[in-house]
Amino acid sequence: MFSKCKDIQAELVNMRRDLHKIPELGLDLPLTQKYVIAKLNEYGIEYSLNEGDSGIIAYVNKGKPGKVIALRADMDALPITEANDVDYKSTHEGKMHACGHDAHTSMLLGAAKILNENKDSLNGEVRFIFQTAEEISKGAPVMLKNNALKGVNAVFGTHIGTILDRTIPAGTFIVCPGAVMASFDRFVITVKGKGCHGSTPEKGVDPINIAAHVVLGLEGIIAREFNANDAVVITIGHIQGGAQYNIIPDEVIIEGTTRAFTEENRQKMARRIEEVAKFSAEAFGGTAELFMDWGAAPVVNDPEMAEFAGKCAIEVLGEEHVITRVKAPNMGGEDFAFYLGEVPGAFMFLSSSNPDKKTDYPHHNPHFNIDEDVLWEGSAIFVKIASEFLK
Ligand SMILES: [Zn+2]
Ligand SMILES: [Zn+2]
Incomplete structure (x- = not known):
């Protein structure tokens, strides 16, 4: 099922670029929410809108007996003026997707599309968490108030970019047990x-x-x-x-x-x-x-869930493109910690660092950009994890 994500690579790039043009900050992301809703409607996927922010929870097989797995993307941007000269440059003065959350939203929409098209083969429910305000650590608590994790057995999220080490080449997936972010x-x-x-x-x-x-x-x-x-x-x-x-x-x-x-x-x-x-x-x-x-709190991966996700990633990308141990965790923070405080799961990283494409800048830099070739991989690993978990 996961290999179908390759076929939607062009669509993933388009979605990422559309979102890149309209960065919004904090809890209130009206245009981004509208965009995600339009895609979910197009795909025929059920969803609910949060109370208290622009967050969206989407469902495949809502209420179907079996396990429930949640996959999460964050959708907010930063108060930075974009310095990249690209035709999908930010159109919102002083705001920029300089952390890659536009890619997260696109990859999760892609995973939702493929999982929805194959929903009959899944023994349980997949829940898609599109959250706001990760950068100020306020979005995940609103999600929890809106019962995003009610009945959920495991939760997974991916961060794209250069977070761990810019020398890790694009297309490498990293998932480690224990504390991964501070x-x-x-x-x-x-x-x-x-x-x-x-x-x-x-x-x-x-x-x-x-x-x-x-x-x-x-x-x-x-x-x-x-x-x-x-x-x-x-x-x-x-x-x-x-x-x-x-x-x-x-x-x-x-x-x-x-x-x-x-x-x-x-x-x-x-x-x-x-x-x-x-x-x-x-x-x-x-x-x-x-x-x-x-x-x-610190982002602490459940060892079993991290191992499970690592195996899924290896099946998608091959052993040589998956890292399951790093020298040291990252001193940065992530509000994904709120979810891991509730249910077991893992927070993972997908490198998009490619010096030839000048996508090896640090996060929150006005030159930050991603190697878009890796987008399908992010979707495919989500699809693989969900379909394996609900076997
Ligand atoms: Zn950030
Ligand atoms: Zn981020």
Whole structure:
């Protein structure tokens, strides 16, 4: 069944390019939703629309006795101005599909088409999750609220591009057991002191001095409090405080992100950031408050499901084009973690990195592009996984 995806390669490219022209951001993707609905109608596939965002859940064999498998694509783009000179360039000012989610949507539509055409041979239901807002980690929770995983036995998703390593050639499929991507959370520390004239610091409490101690203290957490084999990151990307050289301000804002591969380390970082901030501030007579903007947990693949998906991929592409172990997982995050928190499954990668076609740029770069030749492979592996799972 999966080999039929080769026959729709041209259609997959067209869909990807159509979507590439109309990138939309966040939870509200009206044009993208309209496009996906039109395709589902054309294919004669049943679907429901989410409450709360532009997400769509499509069904093949809805309610058919047997197992239920869910396949997921994300549909949102980024606030980036496209630098590629292609005839399917973004027509939306300041917005771009610079992460390949246009390809994800196209590949999942292709898989839905082929699975629907062969639905009688499937012993169960396939559910297709077209989610919004992956880039801000808000789309998957809305999907869960709309019961996307109700009754689902396993969930699979693929990310195209150069994520793991740009030297992995286009057309290589990667699926590994265990943690494959990190948690990603944002934190904001508000340090409060007491403003005064710069000539008389003893009359106030200097929040800039406190912030300097907090920054160094946070580095100490990473250096001294985690096992050296555990990858964890704390990065501060934004500090703001003060307006003039001779005024001690009232307040400093410190904003950053944390990454980890276990829930334990993720929670420990949040706890220790709060303690270091609070006690550093207290030591100098000020206060500090932590706000955690929780993003997504680490993406942890079920070992059995990863092995199963790897075998399916090998049947589609051949052993030489499938990687089932990598040197290190990726420090980036993915809100696919929300699904893996509910049911077993695997998050997979399809390389589209090809220097000859200049598709080896990093994700979120204004030059990001994909080698479209691999699109059918993404659909075919989805089809193979679903048809094997429902045998
Ligand atoms: Zn992205
Ligand atoms: Zn992405």
